[in-house]
Amino acid sequence: MNKRHLLLALALLVLLGLLLLVSRPVAEPDQPAPAAPVTSSAPAAAPKIASLAGINGQALARRHLDIQRWETAEGARVLFVEARELPMFDLRLTFAAGSSQDGATPGLAMLTNAMLNEGIDGRDTTAIAAGFEGLGAQFGNGAYRDMAVASLRSLSAAEQREPALALFAQVVGAPNFPDAALARLKNQILAGLEQQKQNPGKLASIALFQQLYGAHPYAPPSDGTLESVPALDRAQLAAFHARAYAAGNAVIALVGDLSRSEAEAIATQLSASLPKGPALPAPPAPQAPAAARQHIEFPSQQTHLMLAQLGIERRDPDYAALYVGNQILGGGGFGSRLMEEVREKRGLTYGIYSGFTPMQVAGPFMINVQTRAELSEATLELVRALVRDFVAQGPSEEELKQVKRELAGSFPLTTASNADIVGQLAAIGFYDLPSTQLEDFMNQVQQLSVAQVREAMARHLDADAFVVVSSGPTVAQQPLPPPVERPAVQSAGVPEH
Incomplete structure (x- = not known):
């Protein structure tokens, strides 16, 4: 047998081995080989969910924590x-x-x-x-x-x-x-x-x-x-x-x-x-400032707009209602009121976000948006109007139901890993919250009504009480463009971070 024929024979043997290998299941390392096939008398496997609709609104399983x-x-x-x-x-x-x-x-x-x-x-x-x-x-x-x-x-x-x-x-x-x-x-x-x-x-x-x-x-x-x-x-x-x-x-x-x-x-x-010593006292409660406006001149195409007022401390009883209300207003990304009205309908920004940051004492409630410099004043007034309307009217029943569904679906992720859990434990301990805090929060969320969310937002937010800081160029201002279903042009320039 010449060298060419020998190589061909070896290739055929390798190919035959590969065919035998893929024709049967292979055991994972350190695992036993698969058992004989299950006979038809065994119970049929439960059908897999082919669509999210198969969940039918059921809450996902949550990991129980014995704290x-x-x-x-x-x-x-x-x-x-x-x-x-x-x-x-x-x-x-x-x-x-x-x-x-x-x-x-x-x-x-x-x-x-x-x-x-x-x-x-x-x-x-x-x-x-x-x-x-x-x-x-x-x-x-x-x-x-x-x-x-x-x-x-x-x-x-x-x-x-x-x-x-x-x-x-x-x-x-x-x-x-x-x-x-x-x-x-x-x-x-x-x-x-x-x-x-x-x-x-x-x-x-x-x-x-x-x-x-x-x-x-x-x-x-x-x-x-x-x-x-x-x-x-x-x-x-x-x-x-x-x-x-x-x-x-x-x-x-x-x-x-x-x-x-x-x-x-x-x-x-x-x-x-660790060094020996007692706990340090929390900072004093801050005093709410008067509404104010400050502009920082900066050579850029876009203007940063930041609005803030005092929010809540972490142990505030309105925490769950405010969290839900903010998700609807501007904390939930796409689908929130601010994102829908400012980005989707008018193309004024790539993104607009709001949020409460509860701390040892009253942390800030903030709204952050970047927009074209010549539309900054119109954008600011639109944001104020949206907050004012939301505080007065509250969410719709459908908006509240949607956020409840989203939070129920995402809640298991808060304890999906040990790193997630240790972060939750640290916050519970630092802010002296009950061990049942996670379950309590979800129960409170699911029981909230539109009226409760509206009343909590009205207690803590005032559209006319914002401290506002803008950073960008001073340019002639243009009026607010009318809302459309799909804006033809998104905001100019790359967002500055």
Whole structure:
């Protein structure tokens, strides 16, 4: 047999093997081979849903959470959900250590949080990152107006869990704030603050919070300012950490492949590793400002419009009604009143959104839209009119039913993963909500009437009380175009972010 014939024979053998392979089911790795075919006497499989209509309005199954709560000897609040599906766990520490605790030094809370993983005794930032990576663990952190967080995801086996927790406890509980890393991060922050001068949306947002909150701790930007950041030093960070990262100021949320005793041991270890101290008081309640208008001149094709007024704190009894009302007004994306009237019927924008941001004390209710500069005033008046009408009339029965269906359908996603659950637990613990908060919220939503939504929106919103900030060029204004079913031309230019 010559070489050509030999190659042809080998090819035929390979082809025959492939045909045999695909003619039978293949077992997955580490799984038993398939059993004999099921006979016709076995029960028939349930038919698959071929259309969403097959759901017939039924609520989707929700994951039941058995939330266990306790407090450590040092005063840290703990929330734990056992979830054995995956051999891992998620941990989140939440502190009342956001920028509302900055005092006269804007940027202090954010910089302290950013420096947590920059150095501990015996390890610099590179060694810390390598330590987590070598264990297959993930570290995360962030700081906001109300809170600062540090998180860990790790395998639950003791050989990975214990060293990952030991490293995490040292990073969060005993950072040493090295001078070289502090100088580097300050330079990065200052560079970012300089870049913000070229971002009209960011400029408008900063001005809006200053107008809305005045001298309140929520007013300054969390990132700090070009004047405050350079003056921050290691001693200030260490003092803030000792005060704000104290065990009594912490909420420990745990979800994953852990027993109650293991979760208790983790919480005890973490609580003992933190500085000793009590919970910090919440900021004072803000005073509602008078309606105001501010314009920031900026050379761009579009104008950013931001409208805001004080909203609610997280524990407000109207939370569910306001959430539903806002979904209909402008929080639900396509199909909301604002999107339908401003984008779909008039083509004034690519997107317009509204939302309540409940916090420890009254957070903002905001509406954000970009539009062509020459139509900014007409757009602003249209938005005011839409809010005024919605507050007066409330939603329609059909709008309310639609949002109830959407929320019932999306609710299971709020607990779809351990990361989702640990985020929910952290919020429940931080805002001191009941363990049944998720179920309570959905029950409240489903029981709401049109009148209840309208009355809640009227209690908290006033179309004539907005603080308004615009950022864009000063140009001659044009009248509002008439509504059409499908706008022929969308707004000019690319949205600026």
